[in-house]
Amino acid sequence: MEKYDYLIVGAGLFGATFAYRAKQAGKKCMVIDRRAHLGGNVYCEEVEGIHVHKYGAHIFHTSDKKVWDFVNSVVEFNRYTNSPVANYKGKLYNLPFNMNTFYQMWGVLTPDEAKAKIEEQKSEAVAKLNGREPANLEEQALTLVGKDIYERLIKGYTEKQWGRSCTELPAFIIRRLPVRLVFDNNYFNDKYQGIPVGGYNKLIEGLLEGVETRVNVDFIEERKKSNSQFSILNCQFDKIVYSGPIDEYFDYRLGKLNWRTVSFETEVMDKPNFQGNAVVNYTEREVPYTRIIEHKHFEMFGQAVYDTPKTVISKEYSTEYKEGMEPYYPVNDDRNNALADAYRGLAEKEERVIFGGRLAEYKYYDMAPIIARALELRV
Ligand SMILES: Cc1cc2nc3c(=O)[nH]c(=O)nc-3n(C[C@H](O)[C@H](O)[C@H](O)COP(=O)(O)OP(=O)(O)OC[C@H]3O[C@@H](n4cnc5c(N)ncnc54)[C@H](O)[C@@H]3O)c2cc1C
DSSP: OEEEEEEEEOOSHHHHHHHHHHHHTTOOEEEEESSSSSSGGGOEEEETTEEEETTSOOOEEESOHHHHHHHHHHSOBOOOOOOOEEEETTEEEESSSSHHHHHHHHOOOSHHHHHHHHHHHHHHHHHHHTTSOOOSHHHHHHHHHOHHHIIIIIHHHHHHHHTSOTTTSOGGGOSOOOOOSSSOOOOOOOSEEEOBTTOHHHHHHHHHTTSEEEESOOHHHHHHTSSOTTSOTTEEEEEEEEOSOHHHHTTTTTOOOOEEEEEEEEEEESSSOSSSSSEEEEOSTTSSOSEEEEGGGGTOOTTHHHHSOOEEEEEEEEEOOOTTSOOOEEOOSHHHHHHHHHHHHHHHTOTTEEEOSTTTTTOOOOHHHHHHHHHHSOO
């Protein structure tokens, strides 16, 4: 039986980063994934020469210099800057809320004019509350940004995301709604952002170069065939790094964790440029999807957009999670938080298993913090 230091379950960013470091430290690793490809949720499919973000649009952003230097040591990043646009009943507004948005909304030309307008609308909302605290998300948002921004840019989008009316959603979901009194459409406040040159698959390939990988291999299925999960696939493993769902690892013995999900409708269009931007949010309730992603704009700029004759778009729909769907976002309500804590308690007792990543920790992480987690671990 061949011997390995690590069996790494899951070839997403967590598993791949861990594998990269373990390989550098001279450890022998095998990475398995039950999907037919490596990369986890950052995997891109090539369609008509365009990298399509199969599991949702991914934009790398961070202020953590260590993580930024690390990923750039593996692959170069381009200059993509996320600057989404909102479409409300056929009128376009820049996001996040900034001077461009306020000009489009009210025709105001200066920060003072914009501020006065927002303050006037906020005061109206506060006056209506008559001294009481906002009782739901709608009231909260109205007191934070006023009626026009709320009705055109927040209400419908939020209702589609949550599948409920804003008056039925709790106020705490929106704690802050930052407004910028400058002309700046850069969505993120982070110091660094971009997309790997050549796509995310290049990042994953770089991380996993020289590491043994196997796809279409399900750890849960394999361990059923053996007495010990440390000796599967005719190999012997000293430790396991597990980045799959934590409840599944324990055979759901305490119950199933719930997730929220998104579904995508992807189509190829016979034109080079459909919407002129990677991300367009549809903020009215009546349009069923929340966003349209036009994938080529993540990596093609200027003339390059027209040098590729077709384009690929994905419409995103917020969807209630059902068995068999992709688990995307943890549901952080009391039941699920308590259940996840109980599973974490079980995980602590598994001495030769390292649990990490969004599924094993039952926690939403952006890509950079996931990489930071994998960089912190002792290999
Ligand atoms: C819709 C969406 C959009 C996002 N957009 C952004 C963004 O713009 N910017 C950003 O920074 N972050 C974004 N993220 C977050 C990002 O996707 C995560 O940070 C990252 O994917 C986490 O990596 P991971 O390795 O933990 O998990 P994953 O990428 O999910 O990898 C886990 C892997 O484990 C495999 N696996 C599970 N169980 C088993 C098993 N039993 N046997 C074998 N393999 C198994 C799975 O098949 C999967 O490939 C987004 C997330 C979602 C859901």
